[in-house]
Amino acid sequence: MTLRSADAAFESTLSGQLADTVLTRSEPRYLEEPRGTFTGRETLVARPGTTEDVSAIVRLAAEHRIPVMPYGGGTGLVGGQISPDGPLPLILSLERMNRVRAVHPEENVMICEAGVILADVQKTAAEAGRLFPLSLAAEGTARIGGNLATNAGGTAVLRYGNTRDLCLGLEAVLPDGQIWHGLRRLRKDNTGYDLRHLLIGSEGTLGVITAASLKLFPQPAGTGTAIFVTESPATALSLLALARSRLGDLVTAFELISGQAFAFLAAELPQVRQPFGDAPAWSVLIEIGTVEGMSPDEALAELFEAGLDAGLVSDGVIAQNAREADDFWAVRENIPIANKAVGAIVSSDVSLPLSAIPSFIEAGVSRIAAVGDFRINCFGHLGDGNLHYNIFPMPGRTKKEHLNQRADLQRAIHDLVHEFDGSFSAEHGVGRLKVADLERYGDPAKLGAMRAIKAALDPLGIMNPGAVLRT
Structure with a gap:
């Protein structure tokens, strides 16, 4: 079904029906991503203050066939928050929804809205004598809703798990505008399909996370x-x-x-x-x-x-x-x-079975050498099998001189990861950058199920089109 751009007429429709939403044109920060791989286009930005307004926005977008792109802190590295082509989306920023709704130290639970900055989640937990263990380089600007939408990893996964493992419940707006009131604080809830785990890691393609019940731990x-x-x-x-x-x-x-x-x-x-x-x-x-x-x-x-x-x-x-x-x-x-600063030709975020890592690193040297003469910087979260395997030009050369080899280098790395039964995306997600990789390396049964879920929950295809699954 054909989608329409978020134009002046749609802006007028939104402004006439929303009580607590700020509407603006997109500033440069909404159109850029950290690695500069994708560049967005000027479009309409909605910054709601309540879940009810998120619901109204999504419902109106569905009625008018307007694509909706949820936006957290803009720190994603695979282009999930940038729309470089197609109809102009409505950027739905959760930054004003930044309230901690409740802290229950005796339960080791915090309930907060999606726009709370990760560092503030950590600080609030510490003030209550507790620990929220998710820790990553962008924690001063990343927002918890985006962390959940991408199932962010970080440095403490070995002990505490990914973001998925730190969440007890969600509140979310589904693609038809319905609010799912799933902010449970239960450790056990065996009542059918788990929508929480379906939405976590879906990168805004199945709905908009508006709040979460988060697990805390003793310091x-x-x-x-x-x-x-x-x-x-x-x-x-x-x-x-x-x-x-x-x-x-x-x-x-x-x-x-x-x-x-x-x-x-x-x-x-x-x-x-x-x-x-x-x-x-x-x-x-x-x-x-x-x-x-x-x-x-x-x-x-x-x-x-x-x-x-x-x-x-x-x-x-x-x-x-x-x-x-x-x-x-x-x-x-x-x-x-x-x-x-050096200028990576290829930056890879991969995971492997722990015992396969030494052989993968050794084999990677010869695979890269078959493409050309390069430097390799391999580092990362060894405890959970997540490596950042990056390729650089030799001294005196620049990455621009090797752009024609970038695809071959990336293919060599990801093919090798696949041979070792690993994943081409460990903690950064698929976004728009790795859609083709998902098609190449993904299990056909899984891809079929993913497309069926997308069609069932978002039949109009308005939620972050082009991310994760090709439109």
């Missing part, structure tokens, strides 16, 4: 952070197994860092403190959260000794205070910024 009694030098990804995995056998679920983060990452940081961000004088070929950043009566520094020191005895580590530094811990994390968090 760790202590936190310890260290960087250990290890010989290879294989020894890093053995060290992870050792850490979990000794500390169990106290291991919060386990990040793999390559020597190439340290080199890029030294060249592009020399102000970032590095923990070693000579950058190791491979190292891991470990964070643990301990229970009362347990010293995190002693636990990390004992882990290092055990790793040394097993031949898994050769050097290491344990943070002695909060500043040193912040410095260690600054290394990890600034790797993407240094990568951007």
Whole structure:
């Protein structure tokens, strides 16, 4: 069914029927995304203040066949929040819906609206003596509704899971304008199909998340952070197994860092403190959260000794205070910024079975070499199998010189991931960037079911058309 652009006539219709919605033309921030892969077009932006107004907006959009593109913090990396072609969409920004509705510390639950910034969710939890563990680089601007819509990952998935695992219930507006009142605080609710999990990760293609019941956790009694030098990804995995056998679920983060990452940081961000004088070929950043009566520094020191005895580590530094811990994390968090300064030809967000990671990394070197001479920066969340596998030009060259090879490089990486039974999208989603990849690598039965669900819930195709599934 043909969709229409969000024109002046539709703007007039909205303004005449909505009580608490701000209507504007799109500012540049609505038309840009962090990697610059997609650019939007000037269009109408609706910023509702209530769920009822979201419902009215979606209902009117359905009546007038206007595409609706939900917008959170604009931090997505796969173009799910940018519409570069087709009828001009109505950008539905949830930024004014930024209220924490309730905190129940005794239940370890917080209810908040979709427009609450992730860092504010974390802060509110901390003020209640609790922890909301989702943590990622964009947490100062990313909004919880977008985190849920993309099932964001981050650094603490090893212990706490993805955003999907941190949500008990949702409130959402469906494509016909109905409000689903699913803000349950239940840990068990076995009453048929789980719409919560259907909407989480759907990237705004099945409805608009307006609020969520979020899981909170006790604050760790202590936190310890260290960087250990290890010989290879294989020894890093053995060290992870050792850490979990000794500390169990106290291991919060386990990040793999390559020597190439340290080199890029030294060249592009020399102000970032590095923990070693000579950058190791491979190292891991470990964070643990301990229970009362347990010293995190002693636990990390004992882990290092055990790793040394097993031949898994050769050097290491344990943070002695909060500043040193912040410095260690600054290394990890600034790797993407240094990568951007160097200029990646290809940035990949992949996941693999843990035991396959060393073989994948080794095989990747030869696959990339078959295309040409490049530098590889492989780093990421080793604890949950999520690697960021990025390809860069050799010194003295730029990514623009290799744009004609970009597709071949991306294909080589994703083909290899598929061979190892991995995923071409670990935590960033499909968006518009990876629609063709989903068609190429996705299971036919799954794709058929996804299209059937889309057709059933959104028969007019108004919800974020072009994202996830081809229109």
